Amino acid sequence: xxxxxxxxxxxSLIVPDSVQKANLAEAVNKIVNMDFSTLFGSLIRExxxxxxxxxxxxxxxxxxxxLVRRFLRLIDVAMQHRNVDISLRSFTxxxxxxxxxxLLILIVVSTLxxxxxxxxxxxxxxxxxxxxxxxxxxxxxAGGVMxxxxxxxxxxxxxxxxxxxxxxxxxxLFSTVIATADNQTIYIPNNSIATAIIDNYSTSETRRVxxxxxxxxxxxxxxxxxxxxSMLAADxxxxxxxxxxxxxxxxxxxxxxxxxxxWVKNADYWNVFFEHNEQFYKELPKAGINFPFPQMDVHxxxx
Numbered sequence: 001x002x003x004x005x006x007x008x009x010x011x012s013l014i015v016p017d018s019v020q021k022a023n024l025a026e027a028v029n030k031i032v033n034m035d036f037s038t039l040f041g042s043l044i045r046e047x048x049x050x051x052x053x054x055x056x057x058x059x060x061x062x063x064x065x066x067l068v069r070r071f072l073r074l075i076d077v078a079m080q081h082r083n084v085d086i087s088l089r090s091f092t093x094x095x096x097x098x099x100x101x102x103l104l105i106l107i108v109v110s111t112l113x114x115x116x117x118x119x120x121x122x123x124x125x126x127x128x129x130x131x132x133x134x135x136x137x138x139x140x141x142a143g144g145v146m147x148x149x150x151x152x153x154x155x156x157x158x159x160x161x162x163x164x165x166x167x168x169x170x171x172x173l174f175s176t177v178i179a180t181a182d183n184q185t186i187y188i189p190n191n192s193i194a195t196a197i198i199d200n201y202s203t204s205e206t207r208r209v210x211x212x213x214x215x216x217x218x219x220x221x222x223x224x225x226x227x228x229x230s231m232l233a234a235d236x237x238x239x240x241x242x243x244x245x246x247x248x249x250x251x252x253x254x255x256x257x258x259x260x261x262x263w264v265k266n267a268d269y270w271n272v273f274f275e276h277n278e279q280f281y282k283e284l285p286k287a288g289i290n291f292p293f294p295q296m297d298v299h300x301x302x303x
Contacts, residue, residue, distance in 0.1 A: 143194030157202035214255030
């Protein structure tokens with residue numbers, strides 16, 4: 001048993017002195033007998049080949065940069081021709097430039113003999129991680145691109161969307177900025193507004209103003225209609241085509257509701273609406289028209 005264990009012991013790693021001397025002598029002999037002309041010739045050939053690869057890489061880089069600039073100029077001209085928003089033009093130009101520059105650098109590095117497979121893998125993983133982390137931001141960006149391309153509204157339009165109404169002050173890549181009537185500034189994410197119902201009140205030059213006025217039962221509807229139409233006809237802001245109309249809209253519990261409709265320019269809408277509200281209240285009683293209000297009859301019985 002002990003003999004077997006002794007046979008399994010590993011051999012000593014120490015190289016005998018004679019072997020070391022022999023290896024040293026062999027190395028010295030190779031150096032002495034080396035053909036230096038062949039060595040220098042090989043070094044020169046390798047240096048020239050490296051220089052050629054560097055020149056080829058530089059040529060690829062500068063030619064590629066020239067082609068990228070030409071391509072960007074064509075894209076910019078095409079977007080200007082389609083009246084694309086300047087912020088989207090700038091973003092597109094910078095994104096395309098960064099992509100092609102990175103691709104050009106990878107080609108140049110590959111031309112120099114460097115393995116770029118690992119670099120591409122790392123860049124892909126980093127891009128995937130950033131995309132997952134910025135998914136909400138990416139959705140807002142996509143919504144901004146859709147808005148800038150489809151143009152459902154422009155700067156200066158009065159819109160209503162996502163429960164907010166106001167004048168569009170700015171259209172950014174990630175949000176739309178609107179100013180409300182009381183001068184509040186509201187930022188709406190483009191992702192939500194791009195998929196929502198948008199009321200744009202500025203696409204047409206004219207807009208219809210609607211009023212509902214209740215008169216008392218027993219009042220003459222024709223007299224009320226004539227008085228309302230005369231008030232509207234005296235206002236130069238009210239358009240004659242289409243002509244204003246007054247209809248009986250409903251026979252309500254306490255009143256006969258008149259529906260009044262008139263067309264005005266967009267800029268005059270609110271002024272006409274509020275001013276005539278007040279005018280109807282002041283002038284219709286002069287024509288014998290009464291405004292009813294809810295009443296309750298209480299009958300007392302004595303037991």
